[in-house]
Amino acid sequence: MTGETDRREAAERLALALVAAGMQRMAARALAAFLFSDEESLTAGDLADELGVSAGSVSGAIRTLAQLGLIERSFVAGSRREHFRMRENAWTTVYSRQHSMVDDVLSAAEKGIDAVGPGLAHDRLVYMRDFYTFLLNEVPALVERFEQQRAGAQRSRRRGGPRP
Structure with a gap:
C-alpha cells in the first residue's frame, strides 16, 4: 500500500x-x-x-x-x-494508566468478597480479584521488557540488522 x-x-x-x-x-x-x-x-x-x-x-x-x-x-x-x-510512548502510557481502573475493580471485588458468604459468588469474586492482582503485578515488568526489546531492535536497525 x-x-x-x-x-x-x-x-x-x-x-x-x-x-x-x-x-x-x-x-x-x-x-x-x-x-x-x-x-x-x-x-x-x-x-x-x-x-x-x-x-x-x-x-x-x-x-x-x-x-x-x-x-x-x-x-x-x-x-x-x-x-x-x-504522545511519546503513548501505548505504554495508556496501558499504565489503566491501573486506576483496575484498582477500582479490585476495590469493588474486595467489597463483594466481604459481602458474600462461601459459595459460587465468593469463588467468582476471588477469581476476579486474583486475576486483576496478577495483572497489576505483571504490567510494570511487561512494559519494561517491551521498552528493552524495542531499544535493542532500534539499535539493530541503526546498524543495518534484521527487523524483528
Whole structure:
C-alpha cells in the first residue's frame, strides 16, 4: 500500500477495529488520522479536513484522546491554532494508566468478597480479584521488557540488522 487511497483505507480499517474494541467512532477515526499522519502535529482543522467532518465534531474526539493519554498539546512557533501530537510512548502510557481502573475493580471485588458468604459468588469474586492482582503485578515488568526489546531492535536497525 503506497497510494493516498490505500493509506486512507488502511486508516479507516484501523478505526473500525478500534470501534469494534469499544472506542467511540470519532475518537477512533481521529486516532487513526494521527497514527497515519507524517506531520509532527495536527490541529482540529487538520483533522476535520482529513476526516471530512466539521472542526467542531472533532473537539470531543481530541478531548477523549487527550484524556486517554494518547495525544497531547503541542507548541508550534508562529501558529495561533492549537496543535496536538501523539504522545511519546503513548501505548505504554495508556496501558499504565489503566491501573486506576483496575484498582477500582479490585476495590469493588474486595467489597463483594466481604459481602458474600462461601459459595459460587465468593469463588467468582476471588477469581476476579486474583486475576486483576496478577495483572497489576505483571504490567510494570511487561512494559519494561517491551521498552528493552524495542531499544535493542532500534539499535539493530541503526546498524543495518534484521527487523524483528
